[in-house]
Amino acid sequence: MGPRPEYPRPALRRAEWQSLNGEWEFGAGDEPVFDRRIVVPFCPESELSGIGRRAGDVVWYRRWFDAPEAERLHLHFGAVDYRATVWVNDVEVARHEGGHSPFTADVTAAARTAENVLVVRAEDPLSDKTIPRGKQHWTETPEGIFYTATTGVWQSVWLEPLPALHVTRLSLVPDLRAGAVDFEVDPGTDFVVTLDGEVVGRSSGQPRGRLRLERVEPWHPDSPRLYGLEARLGQDRVETYFGLRTVEARDGRFWLNGEPFIQRLVL
Structure with missing residues (x-):
């Protein structure tokens, strides 16, 4: 059982799915060089990834997978920070911008039964002020209320086999x-x-x-x-x-199901 084995989309569950979490090849730089290993879905800045430090503004991921038999095959990413491009067998299947939103690629045409090559490029330059940063710091060293920036894949990656006719x-x-x-x-x-x-x-x-x-x-x-x-x-x-x-908020208080409710919260 690999990391984060729980079903990744509890709001819409199906019995059949295949996790792609686990060890991937990894590298950093403008060109795709895979000289390290990383544990997905943990960002390279996390110790759980096996790296534990920022790798660069552009990072690359690669792994192989066998495709489950299906009429349609979807590839899901829980989140990639910040700009992502995805290829399956050298065919570009997705581009996405946004570090906190999931996205899906229909890889039916690109995938084959076995030995599929999945490559992800993620770009998250610290100097790009157009990228929403929240409380992520704009340098490699966190300080004050700002914490270490997150780069690349940081939520689960998984495959979903589907019949041709399915709930969308x-x-x-x-x-x-x-x-x-x-x-x-x-x-x-x-x-x-x-x-x-x-x-x-x-x-x-x-x-x-x-x-x-x-x-x-x-x-x-x-x-x-x-x-x-x-x-x-x-x-x-x-x-x-x-x-x-x-x-609802009413009379300076929080109300749950029509009654005042006192919350004990942690920031």
């Missing part, structure tokens, strides 16, 4: 006061909602709408009640979950 989007907005959940699913398909294994709602083929729940139990830290949702579209099956709650 599932969005939920729970409404505690109405005892319902607003949904959008693309393409429209059947799904069921359960609580404690009991079916409390069904929808048949609608791409969007409001589903009223037969049992309404709010989420609360003392009773974190979560509903399960399972959608099926042909051979595709996806699962997700949601809770019912309200949060």
